[in-house]
Amino acid sequence: MYRQAPAEPLALDQTSPRHHRWWHAWDPAGVREALVGYGLVLPSLLVFLVFYYAPAMFLLYIAFFHWNIFSSASTFVGLRNFRILLQQPIFWQSLLNTGYYVVVVVPVTTLLALALALLLREVRHIRGAGLSQALVFLPHVTPVVATSIIWVWIFDPNFGLANFVLHALHLPQLGWLSSVHWALPSVMIYTVWHSVGLYTVLFLAGLATLPKQVLEAAQIDGARGWLSFRRVVLPLIGPITFFVVVLATINTMQTFSQIYTLTGGPHGGAGGPAFSTTTDSLLIYQTAFLYLHFSLASAMSLILFALILAITLAQKLLADRMVFYR
Amino acid sequence: MASIRLRTVNKQFGARHILKDINLDVGDSEFVVVVGPSGCGKSTLLRIVAGLESPTSGELWFDERAMTKVPAHARNIGMVFQNYALYPHMTVFDNLAFGMVARKASRPDIQHKIAEVASLLEIESLLSSKPGALSGGQRQRVAVGRALVRNPYAFLMDEPLSNLDALLRERMRIELRRLHDRLQIPTLYVTHDQTEAMTMADRIVVMRDGVILQVGEPEVVYHRPATAFVAQFLGSPPMNLIPITVRNGDAILHNAASTPVPLPPEIRHGLDAPSDVSMGFRPERLHLSSASSVGLSISAKVETVEPLGSRYHVHATWHGLPITWVTTEVGIARSTTLNLSIPWDELHWFEHGTGKRLEPLRASEMSLSLEMV
Incomplete structure (x- = not known):
């Protein structure tokens, strides 16, 4: 046996x-x-299953149907919802807004987070370094809606801190959230403030895993400052940078709460002024829950999903060629 | 003129005193091996020379240049790390070139020098590979090459062979030594492996607990260890140390029966009596007694025999005290009692407690060959 x-x-x-x-x-x-x-x-x-996959499956279903929340009847319409969307200027406007938002926020957040992480790492042995780290991370743990309201006050054209600072620096004052040109950048500023802490912590974790002896070898080799950073540190934290960029891209493409809160309220319906802050996730929300076009909103969600997937895959392909070295 | 000089170097991490008043010279084209158990401060010593740590007090000189405050990147030394610390994202070529790039060497210079070093170390075929694709031995060569490429002022090696398998380690030992003989660059080499220390060094530095116990040529340190610790640390299997008390001309063994062993007058006179000392002898210096044998005779009861092919390690007891005998004699059987002997002048004597070497036989010669710090 x-x-x-x-x-x-x-x-x-x-x-x-x-x-x-x-x-x-x-x-x-x-x-x-x-x-x-x-x-x-x-x-x-x-x-x-109940709160994620089932709604997602349902979304996939109604995107290809004419579906009404008030009636049980639904008819298959094929790609009509998508065709309608592509003919709407506001849909293209929202994609453009989202693109603008992502293209600015992702690099700025990533670079700022990396810079903060390097700075915090340099001072990590000094008393109070832990507190600085906590302070950088703190905005990220505050509720978006609550801090957005504070930033509405900061961006107030007449009494806000933002214009006060510009005034003190002898710079022209801005309309911020009430300006067609500055409303979206205002949201960007808020988003960077709110999310940079998370990415800083991720970079700090990445920097902590750097092989100490390799950095010392670079020192012995005579490299320091920029050369050492560009040729040794940056390539070695490539994987974490990739992760940060992907995460930031996905997060910013789906930004909703701060846009809704910052641009709503005193400035009328969210997404204004003049649709200048209407991003795709805001448009999805408004289409579905304001205008009750659930099928259109679902189609839009699918498009957003496909876009995020495509961009992430593209980033991955790029990273495979440039970042991962093992 | 020494190339690297350390003067009363101390290093403290908080309350821990890692290095205590270290004085050490590495001469031009000298190969100095620092050896000691882990935690003895040998790596910290090396890192201070490299500039990766700064001493709490004391001075470091390269020739006539004060280096204590010079940052690592400006010291122009080559260092080989225990885990090689190659740049994992660069090809072997770029790994080798990085130091020259950092020093703004011209492209043709870099290529010329790398070709030279690569052929010296026989790594030409690896130049376009990345470290991840290399074997341990190949990485080792690249790490040496990287240190070599810049014509460093000195070579620092931190346990460079400890990640290699035994066979490769033996080969690289010879290769590194041969390389040193060819290049004549002053080298400070740190290891915990006494074989590496013995075989590679021009001079050995034995350290323990942040203190240098002995500095000297391998043969001298081996045959005249300054302390009981050095005696046991160098040599494998380690020296037999038998604690005894000298009383009335006899060595009283510290066993259950307090067996007395008579000592000859010339040794008896050299030792303070009564005193507690350790009597040491190398396992390989014991031999089977014959009619002509003079010296300490030992009746050894064999307990185990380890055959190593070329020789045997015989573990035995002598009046209940464990001893080891290294021999080429075949046919030593377990549980037999053998008569071994060792000449009196092959015995080492160490003060009990401090472990300091005593020279009952040759007190006058002591100051000549020992460089005690």
Whole structure:
């Protein structure tokens, strides 16, 4: 008996072909292991199914149908929702706004976060460094809606801190959120302030994993300052930079709360003035819940999803060629 | 004129005193190996010379230049790290070139020099690979090449062979030494491996707890260790140390029976009596007693025999005290009792407690060959 035992694949052996087919896991130990495993993931799986996958599937369904929340009848319309969208100037305007927003916010946040991380790393042995780190991270843990309201006051053209600072610097004052040209940049400023802490912490984590001896080898090799940073540090934190850029891109493409809060309220409906801050996620929200065109909104969501997926894949392809060196 | 001089160098990390009043010279074209157990401060010593740490007090000189305050990037030394610390994102060529690029050498110069170093180390075929694709031995060569390419003032090596397998380590040991003989660059080499220290060094520095115990040529340090610690640290298997008390001309073994062993007068006179000392002898200096043997005779009860092919490590007891004998004699059987002996002048004596070497036989010669710090 003992001599035959090793011929049986071990229950825990993931590589054995038998375990790729769960219906072959007839042995009691395997069944019990599977039950326990699925039992453990079940609660979160249920939450995900009900609140995430099911709505997503439903969205996929109504994007191709004419669907009304007040009637049970729905008709298949093929790509008509998409065709309608492409004919709407506001849809293109929202894509343009989103693009502008992403193209500014992602590089600025990434660079600022990297700079802050390098600075915090330099001073990490000084007393109070932990506090500085906490202060940089703090905005990110504040609720967007609450701090957005504070920033509405900061951006107030008459009494706000922003214009006060410009005045003190002898610069022309701006209309900020009430200006067609400055409303979106105002949102960008808020977003950078709110999110830079998260990316700073990510960069700090990345910098902490740098192989110390490689940096010392660079020092011994006579490199310092910019050369050492550009040729050694930057390539080595490539993977974390990639992660930060992807995360920032996805986050900014989906920005909603601060735009809704900052540009709503005293300035009329969110997305203004004159649709200058109407990004795609805001338009999706308004289309669905203001104008009740759920099918159109769903189609728009699909487009946004496809865009994010495409951009992330493009970033990944780029990163595979440039960033990962192992 | 020494190339690298350390003068009363101290290093403290908070309350921990890592290096205590280190004085050390590395001469022109000298190969100095610092050896000691982990935590003895040898790596910190090397890092201070490299400029990666600054001493709490003391001075560092390269020839006539005060280097204590000079930053690492301006010291022009070549360093080989234990884990090689190659730039993982660069090709071997770029790894080698980086130091020259940092010093703004011209492209043709760089290419010429790299070609030269690559052929010296036989890594020409690897130049376009990245470190991840190399074997341990190849990485080791690249790391040496990187240190070499800039014509460094000195070579610092921090346990460069400890990540290699035994066979490769043996080969690289010889290669590194040969390289040094060819290039004649002053080298400070840190290791915990006493074999590396013995085989590679012009001079050995033995350290423990931040203090240099002994500096000297390998043969001298091996045959006349300054302390009991040095005696046991160098040599494998380590020197047999038998704690005894000298009383009435006898060595009283510290075993259950307090067995007395008579000492000859010339040794007896050299040792303060009564005193606690350790009596040491190298395992390979013991031999089977014959009619003509003079010296300490030891009746050893064999417990285990480790065959190593070329020799045997015989673990035995002598009046209940464990001793080791290294021999080429075949056919030593377990549980037999052998009569071994060792000449009196092959015995080492160390003060109990301090571990300091005593010279009962040759007190007058002591100051000549030992460089005690």
